[in-house]
Amino acid sequence: KVNAATEDVKPELDDEFAQDVSEHQTFEEYRAAIVKELEAQRDEHAEAHLEDSLVQQAVDAADCDIPDAMVNRESERLVQNMRMQMLYQGIRMEDYLQYTNSTEESLREQFKAEARNNVKTQLVLEAIAKQEGLEAADEDVDKLIDERAKGTRDPQAYKDSVSAQQRENYAGLARTRKTVELLKQHAEITLHEGEHHELDADEVISGVQSALEQAESAEEDADGEAEKEGN
Numbered sequence: 097k098v099n100a101a102t103e104d105v106k107p108e109l110d111d112e113f114a115q116d117v118s119e120h121q122t123f124e125e126y127r128a129a130i131v132k133e134l135e136a137q138r139d140e141h142a143e144a145h146l147e148d149s150l151v152q153q154a155v156d157a158a159d160c161d162i163p164d165a166m167v168n169r170e171s172e173r174l175v176q177n178m179r180m181q182m183l184y185q186g187i188r189m190e191d192y193l194q195y196t197n198s199t200e201e202s203l204r205e206q207f208k209a210e211a212r213n214n215v216k217t218q219l220v221l222e223a224i225a226k227q228e229g230l231e232a233a234d235e236d237v238d239k240l241i242d243e244r245a246k247g248t249r250d251p252q253a254y255k256d257s258v259s260a261q262q263r264e265n266y267a268g269l270a271r272t273r274k275t276v277e278l279l280k281q282h283a284e285i286t287l288h289e290g291e292h293h294e295l296d297a298d299e300v301i302s303g304v305q306s307a308l309e310q311a312e313s314a315e316e317d318a319d320g321e322a323e324k325e326g327n
Contacts (some may be wrong), residue, residue, distance in 0.1 A: 109301065117304050130297045150279045151217060158220045162212055170211035171204045178203070225275045232270035239265045 107113050114126035177190045193199060224230075241258055244266075258266075262317035 106306070114308040117295040118144065127297055130300050132298070134297060146285070147276050147280065149222070150283050153278060154224070154279060155213065155217050155220050158216070158224070160216065160219055162216050162219065166215045167208065167211050170214050171207045175200060175203050182260070183306055189279075190292075221272055221275045224278070225271050228275075228278060230271055230274045230278065232267040236274070237263060237266045242269055 100327075109123055111122045114123040118126045118129070120126040120129060125286070152301050181194060182189055189200075193203075240257055244306075245254040268279040
């Protein structure tokens, strides 16, 4: 006795598929949009890597006193960040410490090198900004707040809730961005031919295709269960 027979059928990669999963009317438009997005992500990652490299070179070349108190505070901040990330994953810090046979104090020591570099980076960028007279204008701060607000459920409510202290923090971030831009303008950047990574839009589309297939299968299963309950 055969109670049921099923066959996995993936959605056809056609205009109808594109309309189901995007705002585009044709599959070619949808694929072109994915390629454009992948190119933007690649360029953004490359730009971030360049900026990090330039800042680190400036930090490595600088000679400055780094207060131990600042390093200790930064090390503690890194530990607390780790605690929050673990909580998001459903892991308690206490359980992690027990499993790894470590302590929060040993974690702080592990973070000391990273903390020292973070503090030195902050001091060096602040020194460059002061030397060059870089300041954050109101429009620079507003731009950063707008960028952050776009990622919230209610952008206007977020902007209205920004406190004076938060605005000062955004001003510091805007000043840092100006400092990094200054480093880029004065840096001698040499482009090297490296390993070329093809942008695989088909892989992204295949993932969307599989997800859509699973969603349709789950919907059919739910309808089947509802029909059984009704009988």
